[in-house]
Amino acid sequence: MHDQKQALAEPQLSRLRREAAVQQDDKFVILPTRSRAHNSAMKLLVIEDEVKLAEYLRKGLSEAGYVVEVAHDGIDGLHLALEGDHDLLLLDGMLPGIDGLSLLAALRRTKQTPVLMLTARVGVEDRVLGLQTGADDYLLKPFAFSELVARIQGLLRRAGPRHEIEPTVLRLADLEVDLLRRKASRATQRLELTAKEFSLLTLLLRRQGEVLSRTELASQVWDMNFDSETNVVEVAIRRLRSKLDVPFDRPLLHTVRGMGYVLEDRPA
Numbered sequence: 350m351h352d353q354k355q356a357l358a359e360p361q362l363s364r365l366r367r368e369a370a371v372q373q374d375d376k377f378v379i380l381p382t383r384s385r386a387h388n389s390a391m392k393l394l395v396i397e398d399e400v401k402l403a404e405y406l407r408k409g410l411s412e413a414g415y416v417v418e419v420a421h422d423g424i425d426g427l428h429l430a431l432e433g434d435h436d437l438l439l440l441d442g443m444l445p446g447i448d449g450l451s452l453l454a455a456l457r458r459t460k461q462t463p464v465l466m467l468t469a470r471v472g473v474e475d476r477v478l479g480l481q482t483g484a485d486d487y488l489l490k491p492f493a494f495s496e497l498v499a500r501i502q503g504l505l506r507r508a509g510p511r512h513e514i515e516p517t518v519l520r521l522a523d524l525e526v527d528l529l530r531r532k533a534s535r536a537t538q539r540l541e542l543t544a545k546e547f548s549l550l551t552l553l554l555r556r557q558g559e560v561l562s563r564t565e566l567a568s569q570v571w572d573m574n575f576d577s578e579t580n581v582v583e584v585a586i587r588r589l590r591s592k593l594d595v596p597f598d599r600p601l602l603h604t605v606r607g608m609g610y611v612l613e614d615r616p617a
């Protein structure tokens with residue numbers, strides 16, 4: 350078993366790799382400030398000590414098309430929030446290490462990342478205190494997942510032009526993926542995908558033209574550190590290909606031997 354620090358390091362590494370890859374690709378517009386490429390995913394940091402809830406959020410939000418990092422206590426959470434480049438934080442109020450409000454106060458000294466507080470507290474004073482400390486919105490537990498997503502989208506919209514360009518429908522040739530309705534189609538023909546296949550396709554599509562390694566796919570889609578004994582990625586790619594490409598004339602998903610996979614429309 351690796352310790353938690355190590356488990357947290359992998360998403361950071363893959364993010365650095367990804368950012369490096371994005372900047373090498375002249376198809377993307379590089380803005381002077383750190384900014385996400387048009388098609389790439391919004392990055393969320395979930396700071397929540399209830400492990401089951403944290404995993405539920407990780408899974409649900411990943412499937413909704415976000416890149417999700419999780420911290421289980423205030424200390425790791427603050428560290429990741431300060432070091433990382435997140436589009437939004439989901440912050441639990443009661444946390445071991447550093448509580449939510451103290452974390453928020455520390456964060457706000459240097460960063461204005463939008464923060465959605467998740468809290469079981471219902472007192473008006475607590476809410477006022479949180480908003481004064483710099484929370485952008487509140488959601489009381491327990492909450493409906495659909496409301497959470499709506500609040501996240503609202504905050505990301507408010508956060509500025511960088512987020513307004515986030516498309517909800519991604520396209521490549523005759524492939525269309527609707528992130529909100531979670532539907533994929535080619536030539537208007539619906540593709541029946543599992544949740545994992547949908548996540549895999551979305552990731553490849555957001556980063557179309559870029560070769561993604563098995564390691565990266567495993568860490569992004571399955572949230573696991575790559576174990577060379579497992580062929581989970583290959584199996585999922587095969588299944589995805591059987592639905593995405595086999596019934597159609599023009600393949601979009603290509604294997605790059607020894608490197609990984611790329612989604613692109615290649616000239617015949």
Ligand code: CA
Nearest residue numbers: 398441443444
């Ligand atoms: Ca808690």
